[in-house]
Amino acid sequence: xxxxxxxxxxxxxxxxxxxxxxxxxxxxxxxxxxxxxxxxxxxxxxxxxxxxxxxxxxxxxxxxxxxxxxxxxxxxxxxxxxxxxxxxxxxxxxxxxxxxxxxxxxxxxxxxxxxxxxxxxxxxxxxxxxxxxxxxxxxxxxxxxxxxxxxxxxxxxxxxxxxxxxxxxxxxxxxxxxxxxxxxxxxxxxxxxxxxxxxxxxxxxxxxxxxxxxxxxxxxxxxxxxxxxxxxxxxxxxxxxxxxxxxxxxxxxxxxxxxxxxxxxxxxxxxxxxxxxxxxxxxxxxxxxxxxxxxxxxxxxxxxxx
Amino acid sequence: xxxxxxxxxxxxxxxxxxxxxxxxxxxxxxxxxxxxxxxxxxxxxxxxxxxxxxxxxxxxxxxxxxxxxxxxxxxxxxxxxxxxxxxxxxxxxxxxxxxxxxxxxxxxxxxxxxxxxxxxxxxxxxxxxxxxxxxxxxxxxxxxxxxxxxxxxxxxxxxxxxxxxxxxxxxxxxxxxxxxxxxxxxxxxxxxxxxxxxxxxxxxxxxxxxxxxxxxxxxxxxxxxxxxxxxxxxxxxxxxxxxxxxxxxxxxxxxxxxxxxxxxxxxxxxxxxxxxxxxxxxxxxxxxxxxxxxxxxxxxxxxxxx
Numbered sequence: 232x233x234x235x236x237x238x239x240x241x242x243x244x245x246x247x248x249x250x251x252x253x254x255x256x257x258x259x260x261x262x263x264x265x266x267x268x269x270x271x272x273x274x275x276x277x278x279x280x281x282x283x284x285x286x287x288x289x290x291x292x293x294x295x296x297x298x299x300x301x302x303x304x305x306x307x308x309x310x311x312x313x314x315x316x317x318x319x320x321x322x323x324x325x326x327x328x329x330x331x332x333x334x335x336x337x338x339x340x341x342x343x344x345x346x347x348x349x350x351x352x353x354x355x356x357x358x359x360x361x362x363x364x365x366x367x368x369x370x371x372x373x374x375x376x377x378x379x380x381x382x383x384x385x386x387x388x389x390x391x392x393x394x395x396x397x398x399x400x401x402x403x404x405x406x407x408x409x410x411x412x413x414x415x416x417x418x419x420x421x422x423x424x425x426x427x428x429x430x431x432x433x434x435x436x437x438x439x440x441x442x443x444x445x446x447x448x449x450x451x452x453x454x455x456x457x458x459x460x461x462x463x464x465x466x467x468x469x470x471x472x473x474x475x476x477x478x479x480x481x482x483x484x485x486x487x488x489x490x491x492x493x494x495x496x497x498x499x500x501x502x503x504x505x506x507x508x509x510x511x512x513x514x515x516x517x518x519x520x521x522x523x524x525x526x527x528x529x530x531x532x533x534x535x536x537x
Numbered sequence: 538x539x540x541x542x543x544x545x546x547x548x549x550x551x552x553x554x555x556x557x558x559x560x561x562x563x564x565x566x567x568x569x570x571x572x573x574x575x576x577x578x579x580x581x582x583x584x585x586x587x588x589x590x591x592x593x594x595x596x597x598x599x600x601x602x603x604x605x606x607x608x609x610x611x612x613x614x615x616x617x618x619x620x621x622x623x624x625x626x627x628x629x630x631x632x633x634x635x636x637x638x639x640x641x642x643x644x645x646x647x648x649x650x651x652x653x654x655x656x657x658x659x660x661x662x663x664x665x666x667x668x669x670x671x672x673x674x675x676x677x678x679x680x681x682x683x684x685x686x687x688x689x690x691x692x693x694x695x696x697x698x699x700x701x702x703x704x705x706x707x708x709x710x711x712x713x714x715x716x717x718x719x720x721x722x723x724x725x726x727x728x729x730x731x732x733x734x735x736x737x738x739x740x741x742x743x744x745x746x747x748x749x750x751x752x753x754x755x756x757x758x759x760x761x762x763x764x765x766x767x768x769x770x771x772x773x774x775x776x777x778x779x780x781x782x783x784x785x786x787x788x789x790x791x792x793x794x795x796x797x798x799x800x801x802x803x804x805x806x807x808x809x810x811x812x813x814x815x816x817x818x819x820x821x822x823x824x825x826x827x828x829x830x831x832x833x834x835x836x837x838x839x840x841x842x843x
Contacts, residue, residue, distance in 0.1 A: 365696050365697065369726070369734055370572070370728060370729075372734045373728045373730075373734050374732065389700065390671050390700050390701075391671060391699075391700065392699065392703075393697075393698065393699045393700070394695065394696050394697065394698040394699070394735065397698075397735045397739055398734055398735050401725070401733070401734070401735050405733075418746050418747060418749060419707070419747060420675070422676060423676075424679075426679035427679065427707070427711075428675055428678045428679050428704055428707070429700065429703045429704055429743075429746075429747040430747075432746050433703055433743045433746040433747045434700075434743065436743055436746045437735075437739045437740065437742055437743035437746075438739075440724050440739040441724060441735040441736075441739045443724060
């Protein structure tokens with residue numbers, strides 16, 4: 232079984248693979264675009280898949296945009312996409328707090344305005360967005376005024392993350408009844424030109440260390456983000472293909488949820504890393520072996536046009 | 538052997554223990570004081586030990602004060618102490634960068650003005666102290682101007698810690714030749730009244746996650762902080778007693794370095810935790826079992842005055 236995985240997706244293999252699925256879930260960054268540059272040919276693939284009757288979804292760990300902002304970016308780059316097809320961790324975290332946690336109260340949010348909007352959209356009131364400058368001394372920090380209606384701490388990407396926000400999260404999380412949710416664990420965000428900036432994982436680890444608690448993570452590879460799509464669109468996992476550039480998030484998600492998996496080599500992970508996982512004896516690493524890999528999603532196009 | 542450890546230090550046991558050592562190393566917070574309140578009787582113990590000819594050292598993971606600031610605080614609270622007897626992680630990190638790393642260049646410092654002073658005192662020029670407000674967009678953060686003389690990143694306690702500082706540390710640490718040092722891994726700082734605030738460990742974990750590298754940690758339980766004292770004063774580890782309130786830092790340091798160990802119950806750790814470690818089969822946890830425990834350091838006083 233293992234030996235048939237991690238196969239290069241040729242044109243001849245593409246057709247039966249596409250015939251075997253009804254829905255294709257795409258990671259965005261590193262698969263459809265890098266920064267603000269679309270991967271050449273990616274939009275034609277998405278648009279052809281939809282014309283051929285496949286359902287397409289955009290599944291991203293990025294929490295810094297609302298679904299609408301994502302749909303707008305997709306449209307601008309030539310992708311045929313609607314807001315309802317976008318599952319970002321801002322939106323999915325709001326759904327998680329509402330539907331799984333059944334939250335009755337406010338959220339202390341380490342995150343962006345986009346996350347605030349997604350929470351408000353489902354009727355949850357966030358507090359804490361924006362800068363939180365330091366003042367006073369240690370004793371003041373430990374006794375900082377808290378909002379007594381807060382029932383959860385949600386951590387996503389926040390460029391205003393600071394010691395004071397870390398401290399505020401700790402003071403809320405000292406209450407064991409306060410729920411603790413994170414959008415995703417990505418350590419870095421890759422940008423064009425091989426540079427990276429710190430990702431939400433750095434912020435979340437910091438809060439976890441302070442609170443000595445583990446957050447419930449909503450994004451890939453957590454099953455919840457797939458369940459969020461599957462429950463809204465009635466998906467059968469066996470008839471789904473997950474396409475991504477990261478073994479530890481995209482491919483792991485596919486393995487966790489029983490989806491077919493395809494690694495695109497336009498982003499973070501390499502075939503060598505996938506093969507090393509395949510050779511290892513570790514069950515966790517076996518989950519980070521894709522069924523197929525491909526240089527770029529654009530390489531599916533001939534199979535779609537034939 | 539293990540069964541003779543974790544013994545209550547009675548007055549009868551105190552005398553032979555004190556006779557068996559020449560030097561006593563004290564943790565400060567949770568042992569000699571809590572916040573700005575001295576533990577009653579602690580200063581009499583220190584002053585009597587010194588009168589009886591013992592060497593006394595103050596060994597703290599706190600990086601937010603210089604040796605002089607510590608000596609001043611000790612003096613104000615009634616302890617007979619000089620700057621040279623104080624080993625804080627600000628000072629020890631400076632010694633580490635100078636003597637172990639043989640640093641030839643500047644340091645990007647996530648830390649306090651006190652740390653800056655300790656570095657300058659040994660001839661190392663730090664950059665980065667103080668607030669570092671966010672501006673621009675992701676691409677600007679990845680291409681932030683760096684000081685090309687920086688050869689190390691040092692992380693200590695910094696109330697101005699922010700996303701921008703995390704990003705700047707990552708950009709320096711992308712260079713594998715850039716050294717990476719942390720003062721200590723304490724997750725929280727306990728204050729009076731049972732409250733806590735985030736400690737340096739939260740900041741350091743965040744930077745480690747971003748850089749996907751592990752820092753060399755200078756503070757307890759790293760051997761370096763003891764070696765720093767031992768090399769300056771010619772200490773024989775077997776003739777030293779480490780007194781602390783934390784199993785994971787103070788007692789672990791003593792075990793790592795072959796010192797006798799005494800847990801004072803005026804701070805973080807409990808006898809129950811020490812006993813649970815003693816019962817475990819885990820070699821790491823066995824290092825977190827003290828030779829002796831005592832309610833408060835003040836309880837040594839009768840043995841000293843007899």
